[in-house]
Amino acid sequence: MVVVTTAGDGLKKVTNYLSETLRNYGFNKTYKLNLKIHNQKLNEKDLNKVHKISNNWFNDLQVHKLNNPSFKAIFYYNLWKNMAIHDMSTKLDKDYWNLTNLKNYYFAPNIPLNPFKKFFGMILSKILGMVFKKLN
Incomplete structure (x- = not known):
């Protein structure tokens, strides 16, 4: 809240x-x-x-009601995750994504993603990963 x-x-x-x-x-x-x-x-x-x-x-x-996230939320989650993983953020951000193991997900693991949004997150994460790898 x-x-x-x-x-x-x-x-x-x-x-x-x-x-x-x-x-x-x-x-x-x-x-x-x-x-x-x-x-x-x-x-x-x-x-x-x-x-x-x-x-x-x-x-x-x-x-324990869980709601399906918006495409925008999935986009930003994967953007920030990939920025941290590829050293385009702070050390604290990178540590957070690594220590919580959230880097291995397309959105927070306890939040349900329908198959289409899961696929969207997977493709987006791969594309952003490739982009940030090239920028690094």
């Missing part, structure tokens, strides 16, 4: 950016909770929003 609070602007942009980044790293689904807070107390509308979104998030966690 992405939680963003501010007393100023940019609330939705920051929330959407963080949510998209998490999905592209292989997180199954993200819930977004953003609140513009002007004082220490939440009003009734904000409290209802917090309860609704957190209950939906909690219910999905309880039933």
Whole structure:
């Protein structure tokens, strides 16, 4: 769950950016909770929003619901993976992909991919691997 609070602007942009980044790293689904807070107390509308979104998030966690990722998420997952594998990222990124063994997958291993999306991830990973190998 992405939680963003501010007393100023940019609330939705920051929330959407963080949510998209998490999905592209292989997180199954993200819930977004953003609140513009002007004082220490939440009003009734904000409290209802917090309860609704957190209950939906909690219910999905309880039933272990997994959603099929978008093609965009599969693309970025394989892009970042191949950048790390081929030393076009930081050492920490490379260590992460190696230590978690995520480099051997086309998307996070616990997230279901239908056959077409699995094939897409496989082909994409091979192509990106060849491109980054040549650039290195």
